[in-house]
Amino acid sequence: MxxxxxxxxxxxLAILLRRLTSISTYKIGSLDRSxxxxxxxxxxxxxxxxxxxSDEFRLDISTVSRQAAALEQKGYVSRxxxxxxxxxxxxxxxxxxxxxxxxxxxxxxxIIEELLQSWSDEERMMFGQLMRxxxxxxxxx
Amino acid sequence: MxxxxxxxxxxxLAILLRRLTSISTYKIGSLDRSxxxxxxxxxxxxxxxxxxxSDEFRLDISTVSRQAAALEQKGYVSRxxxxxxxxxxxxxxxxxxxxxxxxxxxxxxxIIEELLQSWSDEERMMFGQLMRxxxxxxxxx
DNA sequence: GTCTAGTAGTTGTATAATGCAATTAGATAC
DNA sequence: GTATCTAATTGCATTATACAACTACTAGAC
Numbered sequence: 001m002x003x004x005x006x007x008x009x010x011x012x013l014a015i016l017l018r019r020l021t022s023i024s025t026y027k028i029g030s031l032d033r034s035x036x037x038x039x040x041x042x043x044x045x046x047x048x049x050x051x052x053x054s055d056e057f058r059l060d061i062s063t064v065s066r067q068a069a070a071l072e073q074k075g076y077v078s079r080x081x082x083x084x085x086x087x088x089x090x091x092x093x094x095x096x097x098x099x100x101x102x103x104x105x106x107x108x109x110x111i112i113e114e115l116l117q118s119w120s121d122e123e124r125m126m127f128g129q130l131m132r133x134x135x136x137x138x139x140x141x
Numbered sequence: 142m143x144x145x146x147x148x149x150x151x152x153x154l155a156i157l158l159r160r161l162t163s164i165s166t167y168k169i170g171s172l173d174r175s176x177x178x179x180x181x182x183x184x185x186x187x188x189x190x191x192x193x194x195s196d197e198f199r200l201d202i203s204t205v206s207r208q209a210a211a212l213e214q215k216g217y218v219s220r221x222x223x224x225x226x227x228x229x230x231x232x233x234x235x236x237x238x239x240x241x242x243x244x245x246x247x248x249x250x251x252i253i254e255e256l257l258q259s260w261s262d263e264e265r266m267m268f269g270q271l272m273r274x275x276x277x278x279x280x281x282x
Numbered sequence: 283g284t285c286t287a288g289t290a291g292t293t294g295t296a297t298a299a300t301g302c303a304a305t306t307a308g309a310t311a312c
Numbered sequence: 313g314t315a316t317c318t319a320a321t322t323g324c325a326t327t328a329t330a331c332a333a334c335t336a337c338t339a340g341a342c
Contacts (some may be wrong), residue, residue: 005265006250006253006254006257007250008269008270009257009265009269009272010249010250010253011181012272012273013161014165014178015178015276016161016275017158017162017165017174018178019199019280020157020158020279021158021162022199022200022300024155025300025301025327032327033155033159033328036155037156040155049291051289051290057159059328059329059330060331061290062291062292062329063328063329063330065290065293066293066328066329068291082290085289086338087335087337088289088291089290089291105151109148112151112154115278116147116150116278119274123274124146124147126271127146127271128150129149130267130268130271131150131153131157131268135153135156135160137256137257138160138164139160173298173299174299190319191319192318192320200301201302202319202321203300203301203321203322204301206320206321206322207300207322223319226308226318227307227308228309228320229320284341285342286339286342287339287340288338288339288340289336289337291334291336292333292334292335293333293334294332295330296330297328298329298330299328300325300327302325302326303322303324304321304323305320306320306322307318307319307320308317308319308320309316309319310316311317312313312315312316
């Protein structure tokens with residue numbers, strides 16, 4: 001095991017990534033991980049183009065383009081042409097998309113709640129905040 | 142954004158998974174994520190068979206079998222037949238594997254250190270410990 | 283205004299990690 | 313000893329991804 005905190009973080013991050021991946025791979029509800037993130041981003045941060053989304057998630061534009069097409073095909077997002085740029089458009093979440101996102105979020109929350117049953121409020125708070133801080137750190141890099 | 146801690150954890154976990162995946166996908170040093178985890182597990186927890194490793198990481202046996210074959214081919218692990226079971230064997234890390242693992246770990250540590258430059262010792266400790274706790278929770282589920 | 287360079291998005295192709303199914307060979311139970 | 317179970321391998325299909333080529337549009341230089 002690791003003595004120092006950096007070593008521990010490094011090691012636990014690797015394991016976390018491995019375990020989270022295997023959980024979220026066989027998807028939760030009807031939205032896979034990418035679809036869920038995309039929908040969430042659009043829902044919480046407003047409609048957005050493929051380029052912006054691909055930057056946000058550090059994915060290739062082509063990947064996001066396909067994910068967006070899949071979401072559109074399912075009726076969870078719709079495209080609004082960008083009035084200022086004929087090449088671009090905005091992805092906007094539909095009512096159906098909102099419902100789906102909400103259901104999915106609840107399913108995910110239920111899993112987390114179950115997992116963290118025995119955690120104290122303070123531990124939960126700290127964990128959430130430290131992860132948020134870490135995520136912000138990651139995006140700047 | 143999320144008000145309550147469970148919501149925050151849920152949300153940040155999804156983002157963390159996304160960002161970590163994209164970092165570790167274009168591999169660090171010469172070991173990809175799976176190879177690194179496998180080597181690490183063998184190095185720190187002693188030699189182990191394919192079955193045990195696949196349980197540990199919740200991967201299909203076939204996946205681990207391929208990863209192990211790749212590591213063996215590179216000379217990072219060797220197989221020791223299980224004297225008690227003719228079907229099974231143990232994977233043991235070689236000296237070359239130890240060197241490789243160590244170099245790789247240092248490269249990863251350097252990245253983490255860079256990212257967490259501005260974090261306090263206490264934050265680092267908390268983050269590491271909470272992740273470890275969460276990882277243990279995950280494996281029991 | 284027109285030409286050139288740059289950019290948003292799509293689609294084709296390749297790759298890598300994975301799971302599942304079938305198989306082999308050895309172990310265990312009765 | 314026969315039937316069942318299990319560790320590992322290998323073949324096959326799927327999925328997420330990146331990269332490259334392409335289209336259509338924009339913006340800047342002149």
